[in-house]
Amino acid sequence: MPALEFEKPIVDLETRIDELKTYGSSSNVDMSEELALLEKRLERLRSETYEKLTRWQRVQLARAPGRPTAMDIIGRIFTDFQELHGDRAYGEDAAIVGGLARLEGQAVVLIGQQKGRDTKENIARNFGMAHPEGFRKAMRLMDMADKFGLPLITLVDTPGAYPGIAAEERGQAWLIAQSIQKMTRLRIPVISVIIGEGGSGGALAVAVGNRVLILENAVYSVISPESCAAIVWRDAKEAAKAAEALRLTARDLEQFGIVDEVIPEPKGGAHNDPVGSSEELKKALLHNLEQLRMLDKDALLDSRAERFRRLGVFEEI
Amino acid sequence: MTLERFFRRRPPQQKENTVNDDLPDLWSKCPKCNAQVYNKELEQNLRVCPKCGYHHRIPVKRRVEGLLDAGTFQVTSGRVKAKDPLEFVDTDTYVAKLERARKKTGRESAVYAGRGSLAGLPVVVCVMDFEFAGGSMGSTEGEEITRAIELATKEDRAMILVTASGGARMMEGALSLMQMAKTTFALEQLANKGLPYITVLADPTTGGVAASFAAIGDIVIGEPDALIGFAGQRVIEQTVRQSLPDGFQRSEFYEKKGFIDMVVDRRHHRETLANLIAALRNQPKPEVTALEIKVPEPPRTGIFGRRK
Ligand SMILES: [Zn+2]
Numbered sequence: 001m002p003a004l005e006f007e008k009p010i011v012d013l014e015t016r017i018d019e020l021k022t023y024g025s026s027s028n029v030d031m032s033e034e035l036a037l038l039e040k041r042l043e044r045l046r047s048e049t050y051e052k053l054t055r056w057q058r059v060q061l062a063r064a065p066g067r068p069t070a071m072d073i074i075g076r077i078f079t080d081f082q083e084l085h086g087d088r089a090y091g092e093d094a095a096i097v098g099g100l101a102r103l104e105g106q107a108v109v110l111i112g113q114q115k116g117r118d119t120k121e122n123i124a125r126n127f128g129m130a131h132p133e134g135f136r137k138a139m140r141l142m143d144m145a146d147k148f149g150l151p152l153i154t155l156v157d158t159p160g161a162y163p164g165i166a167a168e169e170r171g172q173a174w175l176i177a178q179s180i181q182k183m184t185r186l187r188i189p190v191i192s193v194i195i196g197e198g199g200s201g202g203a204l205a206v207a208v209g210n211r212v213l214i215l216e217n218a219v220y221s222v223i224s225p226e227s228c229a230a231i232v233w234r235d236a237k238e239a240a241k242a243a244e245a246l247r248l249t250a251r252d253l254e255q256f257g258i259v260d261e262v263i264p265e266p267k268g269g270a271h272n273d274p275v276g277s278s279e280e281l282k283k284a285l286l287h288n289l290e291q292l293r294m295l296d297k298d299a300l301l302d303s304r305a306e307r308f309r310r311l312g313v314f315e316e317i
Numbered sequence: 318m319t320l321e322r323f324f325r326r327r328p329p330q331q332k333e334n335t336v337n338d339d340l341p342d343l344w345s346k347c348p349k350c351n352a353q354v355y356n357k358e359l360e361q362n363l364r365v366c367p368k369c370g371y372h373h374r375i376p377v378k379r380r381v382e383g384l385l386d387a388g389t390f391q392v393t394s395g396r397v398k399a400k401d402p403l404e405f406v407d408t409d410t411y412v413a414k415l416e417r418a419r420k421k422t423g424r425e426s427a428v429y430a431g432r433g434s435l436a437g438l439p440v441v442v443c444v445m446d447f448e449f450a451g452g453s454m455g456s457t458e459g460e461e462i463t464r465a466i467e468l469a470t471k472e473d474r475a476m477i478l479v480t481a482s483g484g485a486r487m488m489e490g491a492l493s494l495m496q497m498a499k500t501t502f503a504l505e506q507l508a509n510k511g512l513p514y515i516t517v518l519a520d521p522t523t524g525g526v527a528a529s530f531a532a533i534g535d536i537v538i539g540e541p542d543a544l545i546g547f548a549g550q551r552v553i554e555q556t557v558r559q560s561l562p563d564g565f566q567r568s569e570f571y572e573k574k575g576f577i578d579m580v581v582d583r584r585h586h587r588e589t590l591a592n593l594i595a596a597l598r599n600q601p602k603p604e605v606t607a608l609e610i611k612v613p614e615p616p617r618t619g620i621f622g623r624r625k
Binding site (some may be wrong): 006089100113161162163164165167168169170171172173174176177178180181183184185198200201205208220221223227228231232233241245246247255256258262291294304308309311313314315316317 | 392399403407463489491494497504526528530553
């Protein structure tokens with residue numbers, strides 16, 4: 001896994017420790033004292049790096065190659081995933097996956113925004129940026145969940161809805177609006193999890209949940225730091241500054257009530273321990289579903305409406 | 318993103334449409350047909366160019382005046398004001414930007430709303446003001462729009478929402494984004510009471526505003542030549558690395574693509590909206606006097622052919 005820029009010192013130290021271990025075992029020289037020292041330093045370096053991540057570093061972690069994608073998470077947490085394709089109107093959009101699955105035996109409907117795990121898959125999945133047909137597919141799956149009274153779980157991970165000519169021609173704005181509207185009408189438990197990048201309207205279109213959860217290193221923003229920097233400083237390279245200003249990390253969002261729960265990730269991000277981080281996410285899904293199970297159909301709808309009614313910071317005059 | 322560019326531009330530029338310095342307010346030059354137009358005539362014409370039909374931006378108060386029955390409008394917005402939850406600073410503080418927008422418009426947000434009657438029909442009208450921070454939607458705007466919709470729901474009024482906005486306001490981060498969902502929930506309550514919701518998309522209606530309440534009117538009306546869409550044109554050009562076709566993302570374009578019910582000249586909004594609302598509520602056809610248009614209408618250049 002390629003290290004992120006700010007992780008290079010850690011990787012360098014790890015390499016030196018490995019070298020020393022190899023040398024020690026091949027030369028019969030006792031290096032245990034030196035090794036212990038270096039291991040201690042490595043531990044400290046890790047803590048210093050990962051406990052004081054800047055917002056821009058979080059963005060990089062959220063987008064890190066190798067970070068578990070929606071399909072990875074689906075594979076680890078759910079069983080019997082049956083993917084369903086197509087929007088019944090125009091086409092199939094691989095940037096959004098969806099279907100039926102089971103969570104500890106309970107049937108659920110899943111919708112996930114899917115980035116590629118390599119260049120080839122990224123092209124096929126349009127880097128997780130949906131066209132209108134992707135949102136239409138999501139809406140059809142929402143209807144299905146609603147009809148059969150199945151909980152809906154959405155996994156959010158997109159740089160945003162695709163800003164292309166064809167997407168605009170086919171009504172990108174309308175489909176996002178309709179998808180949001182659809183989610184305001186669902187009389188089922190809906191849990192949305194921001195697993196990586198929550199990019200603006202394209203993310204919100206599938207994130208109007210009774211509960212909105214977020215992985216510790218995921219981000220959720222009204223605009224990408226690069227676009228924000230391009231507007232404000234005329235320079236996308238100022239993205240780090242923009243990321244700070246936008247307050248887009250899990251903890252920031254929790255503060256504003258935009259997310260209900262932050263799911264811890266292993267040090268260095270979910271990609272360092274995909275199994276462990278999936279377990280945490282599974283636990284969170286199960287206990288939130290358990291709580292929502294207490295609510296009847298009307299209460300599910302009303303409490304979702306109340307949740308979003310409260311969002312916003314302003315002053316009464 | 319037009320709104321941020323607009324935001325940065327301070328102090329406001331000199332009026333470009335001034336004919337000469339001695340007589341600054343008598344005429345304007347139409348940016349589309351270059352005709353010199355009497356400002357007074359332009360105002361009477363709801364700021365539609367009498368020569369070519371170009372729709373200038375119109376102050377929100379004037380728009381409401383042109384729409385509703387005289388003397389019936391009661392403002393209900395203006396009871397909330399913006400804070401700076403992110404302590405947002407870029408080239409300037411958000412607080413300073415807000416202050417300038419307030420000074421410029423005399424209002425606390427980009428939303429102007431209230432109750433009134435349209436050809437005798439009870440309505441709530443909510444208008445977004447591009448003059449206030451490019452009409453961008455932050456928490457305050459979302460709250461004002463939500464309250465306006467709740468008012469219509471409570472008082473059994475039809476809801477008219479006129480949009481003019483670059484989208485969600487960057488300076489309030491994801492809180493702005495949440496307003497898209499908040500307003501949509503309110504619209505569900507309105508719909509549950511069977512009350513009409515009509516949107517009028519003015520120039521520009523883009524980003525998070527286009528992708529939420531603007532797009533989901535029972536009837537969606539576009540103003541002629543208004544820029545509408547999710548992504549900004551510069552972003553699209555950079556993404557697809559080609560220049561955009563003429564008329565792309567304009568009202569007429571979306572009418573042709575099937576996303577807008579009709580493109581209606583601002584001078585016809587009053588009777589169009591009155592007739593639509595009355596029909597949706599199954600009430601008698603209203604007596605409504607259209608704005609007196611003293612000059613011939615412009616040739617229609619929409620997709621349904623040119624008529625001269
Ligand atoms: Zn003109």
